[in-house]
Amino acid sequence: MIGILGLFLGMGLLIWLALRDVNIIFASVICALIVIATNGLPFADSINQTFLFGDLGAFTFAGRFFLLFAAGAMFGKIMSESHAATSIAMALVNALGAQRALWITVLSGALLTYGGVVVFVVIFAMYPLGLRLFQAADLPKRLFCGAIALGAGTFTLTALPGTPSIHNVIPTLKLGTDLFAAPVLGIFGGAMMFILGMAYLERERRIAKANGEGFVAGPNDSIPxxxxIAKDVPHWGLALVPLVLVIGTILSPRLATIMGASPDTPWIAFASSQPVLWPSIALALASVVAVLIFATARRNAIRMMGIGTQDAIIPLLATSAVIGFGGVVAQTAGFGAFTQAIVGADLPPLVSMFAAASTISGITGSSSGGLQIFMATFADAYLALGVSAEELHRLVAMASGGFDSLPHCGAVIVLLQITQQTHKQAYKDIGIVTVIVPVVATLLTLGLAMIL
Known part of the structure; x- marks a missing residue:
């Protein structure tokens, strides 16, 4: 009994500390120690072999995905500092008009993250322009939070096939799939997230206008x-080149095979066998091309790449620490009982899979953390139940991107800090577009998978 209580205490404390902006690495270690002590797990082995270096160990995850995080952060830094990200957003402003601030924010975030720019960089890059657009349209800042969360933190990370996001890469290591797994399901799920999310944001825009709720700048906001904003911005067509290059490089082995190339061709075989390294190469290659074509990036290219790589360390370690905590939890009898109850439930396998992935991501407050834990502890059972590897890849990735965005999610907390909003002011909109919308879209996609 004390083990179960300790398990809930550790998980509850992790959520409580995250909500109070306590460093998630520190919080994960403290909560892991509580779970170890209350469940009678061997102390030294649980720290060294489980939390740090086990299959779900913090440093196991960090080592496995370091290059992907580093390459993504480096690419994002160059796209931001070269103003290429701003150029793409400005092109949408010119095409749609500044009054379409919600659409511009969502589409800009989606283009950038699908092209490989990390979420945090997108938020920083879009915020100055977002302030100007939302002030001009007299829309409340809370809707900027909802719009950037929808565009940069939902369908481009978990649903759309081909995205180089960590959420799309993790399943490939366990399942042997590629980044384009179950493309029909992914496109359908992504479309549902976009349509439902935009419908909600447009509804909130109309309500805000009717209630006289307008733009209010934060105390530290400097509105350019x-x-x-448009100064030193490259042409939008040029700005798209690195993004297209990332997706094109990732897609090239599949296209070459469709056009008749043998899967045994050395470079195709290499790309297919390296689900982490290949997208990392795509991001690094795009970074080099961006440096070559953007004059502002050439001035301090090496320094910029170094800063970008450094920027990857804290997000990587934070995610790794949460996974290490999950690894400790996975060793307890309580988690074993939970696993058996979920897998053995009298439910269709895809439904119980959704429940398991959603629960784990909600507990950890991390979609990538929940996804890694699911793949290590549940994937084999669902493959044995007859779920195809491609369906499992896409549906679990989508399921992990729902309850991960509860109020204690690190990305949510960072977004609120950057925009100078509180949970009370902005979380309702963030929660609707990053929790409710992805959950509904995933369930609809799950239903489609059962029909097909």
């Missing part, structure tokens, strides 16, 4: 002019 459109002229200063």
């Amino acid at each position: 002019s459109m002229e200063s």
Whole structure:
């Protein structure tokens, strides 16, 4: 009994500390120690072999995905500092008009993250322009939070096939799939997230207008002019080149095979066998191309790449620490009982899979953490139940991106800090578009998978 209580205490404390902006690495270690002590797990082995270096160990995960995090952060830094990210957003402003601030924010975030720019960089890059657009349209800042969360933190990370996000890469290591697994399901799920999310945001825009709720700048907001934002911005067509290159490089082995190339061709075989390294190469290659074509990036290219790589360390370690905590939890009898109850439940396998992935991601407050834990502890059972590897890849990735965004999610907390909003002010909109919308879209996609 004390083990179960300790398990809930550890998980509850992790959520409580995260909500109070306590460093998630520190919180994960403290909560892991509580679970170890209350469940009678061997102390030294649980720390050294489970939390740090086990299959779900913090440093096991960090080592496995370091290059992907580093390459993504480096690419994002170059796209931001070269103003290429701003150029793409400005092109949407010119095409749609500044009054379409919600659409511009969502589409810009989606283009950038699908092209490989990490979420945090997108938020930083879009915020100055977002302030100007939302002030001009007299829309409340809370809707900027919802719009950037929808565009940069939902369908481009978990649903759309081909994205180089960590969420799309993790299943490939266990299942032997590629980044384009179950493309029909992914496109359908992504479309549902976009449509439902935009419908909600547009509804909130109309309500805000009717209630006289408008833009209010934060105490530290400095709102730039459109002229200063557009200064030194490359042409939008040029700005798209690195993004297209990332997706094109990732897609090239599949296209070559479709066009008749043998899967045994050395470079195709290499790309197919390296689900982490290949997208990392794509991001690094795009970074080099971006440096070559953007004059502002060439001035301090090496330094910029170094800063970008450094920027990857804290997000990587934070995610790794949560996974290490999950690894300790996975060793307890309580988690074993939970696993047996979920897998053995009298439910269709895809439904119980959704429940398991959603629960784990909600507990950890991390979609990538929940996804890694699911793949290590549940994947074999669902493959044995007859779920295809491609369906499992896509549906679990999508399921992990729902309850991960509860109020204690690290990405949510960072977004609120950057935009100077509180949970009370902005979490309702963030929660609707990153929890409710992805959950509904995933269930609809799950239903489609059962029909097909």
